[in-house]
Amino acid sequence: MMRILIATDAWTPQVNGVVRSLQNTAREAQALGAEIEFLTPSDFRTVPMPTYPEIRLALATRSMVARRMDEIGADFVHIATEGPVGMLARRVCLSRGQIFTTSYHTRFPEYLAARAPVPQALSYAWMRRFHNAGAGIMVSTGTLETELRGRGFHNILRWSRGVDAELFRPRPADELDAFVASLPRPIFLSVGRVAVEKNISAFLKLDLPGSKVIVGDGPARAELQAQHPDAHFLGMKEGEALARIYAAADVFVFPSLTDTFGIVLLEALASGLPVAAFPVTGPMDVIGEAPLDTPVGVLDPDLRRAALAALDIDRGAARSYALRYSWRACTEQFLGNIRMAQGRVQHINVAAS
Incomplete structure (x- = not known):
């Protein structure tokens, strides 16, 4: 059985798409002949991230990370994030001549620019250096792949995402979240981290009928909740509780301009919720590929128009x-990328000998 080490700064108790992707990939890998171990901030002492205390940053050294990697003894290393854990794992691999792959989950240059006056060109130069050192960069969509190639990223591999369609599904009235189901309709729902980079304020400012519901937590929640007292902020929800909320709503509104995919889009669709979003990377790839005769969402620069138009979309089409x-398909793709990266490096070594 192949043993894979994934180095990631995004880990529990964080609740986000990166963590869910990694957890589900590890679970499915067992049945596909691979075992995945994780190197995370939980292996070290941590400090809260400035301006974002929910995220813990590892206080580790290269030798500490190298020792932990040796203890795990994996056959291959995949680096999922560009934080302290990811940077140190990369340094260890490079110093040992050990091949590795990376994945591009987060638009770090855009996120940083939203919080500090850092030129995106500078951030992208650093990101290119980080990722191009590996044997492959895994990205979730074709749009992102094209964009990164244009920015000088090389050896890009596709790694899509999945959804638990048994958990996230349409439900009868007695299985809906009672509070959400009691709100005036239509009910417009948004799920995700409540932070400036998620553009939640664009949703909250819309003049929409019915009710607005926000699920999630983050550094911008207190301010946005004070500014929009008519909206319903439910905090962080997971599992069955989250699934019941999805099923009780009418439209899923995704205001983000920077997500590379958006697993919440799949969770909403599996629950029978049509999507309203901007025509940007993520939504364009997830719902933009739906057949023209059976749309599952509306992409429009006018998010209000998209939200209202989505009310007319068939919920059954969204689910289908x-x-x-x-x-399972997502994990097969991930493992295939690793085998491809291994083969690519072996071919180069043979050619050079």
């Missing part, structure tokens, strides 16, 4: 479309 995505 989401069933195209599975964590």
Whole structure:
């Protein structure tokens, strides 16, 4: 059985798409002949990230990371994030001549620019250096792949995402979240980290009928909740509780301009919720590929117009479309990318000998 080490700064108790992707990939890998171990901030002492205390940053050294990697003894290393753990794992691999792959989950240059006056060109130069040192960069969508190639990123591999369609599904009235189901309709729902880079304020400012519901937590929640007292902030929800909320809503509104995919889009669709979003990377790839005669969402620069138009979309079509995505297929793609990266490096070594 192949043993894979994934180095990641995104880990529990964080609740986000990166963590869910890694957890589901590890679960499915067992049945596909691979075992995945994780190197995370939980292996070291941590400090809260400035301006974002929910995220813990590892206080580690290269030798500490190297020792932990040796203890795990994996056959291959995949670096999922560009934080302290990811940077140190990369340094260890490079110093040992050990091949590795990376994945591009987060638009770090855009996120940083939203919080500090850092030129995106500078951030992208650093990101290129980080990722191009590996044997392959895994990205979730074709749009992102094209964009990164244009920015000088090399050896890009596709790694899509999945959804638990048994958990996230349409539900009868007695299985809906009672509070959400009691709100005036239509109910417009948004799920995700409540932070400036997620553009939640664009949703909250919309003049929409019915009710707005926000699920998630983050550094911008207190301010946004004070500014929009008519909206319903439910905090962080997971599992069955989250699934009941999805099923009780009418439209899923995704205001982010920077997400590379958006697993919440699949969760909403699997629950029978049509999507309203901006025509940007992520939504364009997830719902933009739906057949023209059976749309599952609306992409429009006018998010209000998109949200209202999505009310007319068939919920059954949304559900059927989401069933195209599975964590098993996602994991098969991930493992295939690793084997491809291994083969690519072996071919280069043979050619050079």
